[in-house]
Amino acid sequence: MRVIDSIDELKTTVRLLKNEGKTIGLIPTMGYLHEGHISLVKASRHNNDITIMSIFVNPAQFGPNEDFEKYPRDVAGDSRKADEAGVDILFIPSVNEMYPDSYSTYIEVLGITDRLCGKSRQGHFKGVCTVVLKLFNIVEPDRAYFGQKDAQQAAVIKKMVKDLNSTVWITVCPIVRESDGLAMSSRNVYLNKEERKAALVLSKSLMEAVDLTANGEADCERLRDRLISIIGGEKLADIDYVEILDAETLEFKEILKGRMLVAVAVRFGKTRLIDNVVVEVN
Ligand code: PAF
Secondary structure: OOEEOOOHHHHHHHHHHHHOOOOEEEEEOOOOOOOOHHHHHHHHHHHEEEEEEEOOOHHHHHOOOOOOOOOOOOOHHHHHHHHHHOOOOOOOOOHHHOOOOOOHHHOOOOOOOOOOOHHOOOHHHHHHHHHHHHHHHHHHOEEEEEEEHHHHHHHHHHHHHOOOOOOOOEEEEOOOOOOOOOOOHHHHHHHHHHHHOOHHHHHHHHHHHHHHHHHHOOHHHHHHHHHHHHHHOOOOOEEEEEEEEEEEOOOOOOOOOEEEEEEEEEEEEEEEEEEEEEEEOO
């Protein structure tokens, strides 16, 4: 595995690979890799000749009171994991490499960013879209891979790609869970023992949503109330949102119909976790 920290060097390397006719898969990450990231590597290796992973804790997507400084980092461990997983090129730029002092261009997707995480994390998706488009322009991948756990992020990136006529094919890979159901996340490391246990209420509530809709529940408000009461029953859980929306457009619906995204964001102590499930309602 080759490790590159310079944009120019990566661009030159990619150009040579493309001249050889190689296809390229890109996996943008913020590091602190877990099995969720590794599943993206597997998907990319399956469909592309070359897999490039970026590790960049992107300051532009963190609000002033968020965890940018504290966000877990482990470059040595990540390099080993990426190498073992079969990543060909690991791109680890510095903040200055991505955002030099003169930097002044940002990408905003309107509409679908005004709800869910976009509502509670103002400016978050502007930072995500900016860095993802920069990575797309640097690597010019054939395909890029994102996790379904960040369902809104995936929808926003798909919208950006469509609106800006990008040719990058976006693949969204399923959520990877711990054996007890907790969705894998780099932020799980923040949880203490009690919070870790309490956080299981997220997957429990989502399983209830699957059961209820499979048994005919089609009323959005009633389902939402039920989930709020399950999560609210856990004393360490502080709900940010519980929402049920159209899985493709992220539009709110009163009656559940077709593919619906059930999405939750909940704080346990200082740690904000997100999780979701897509249910098919006929
Ligand atoms: O999902 C993430 O880790 C980040 O939001 C991403 C897509 C790498 C952009 O910084």
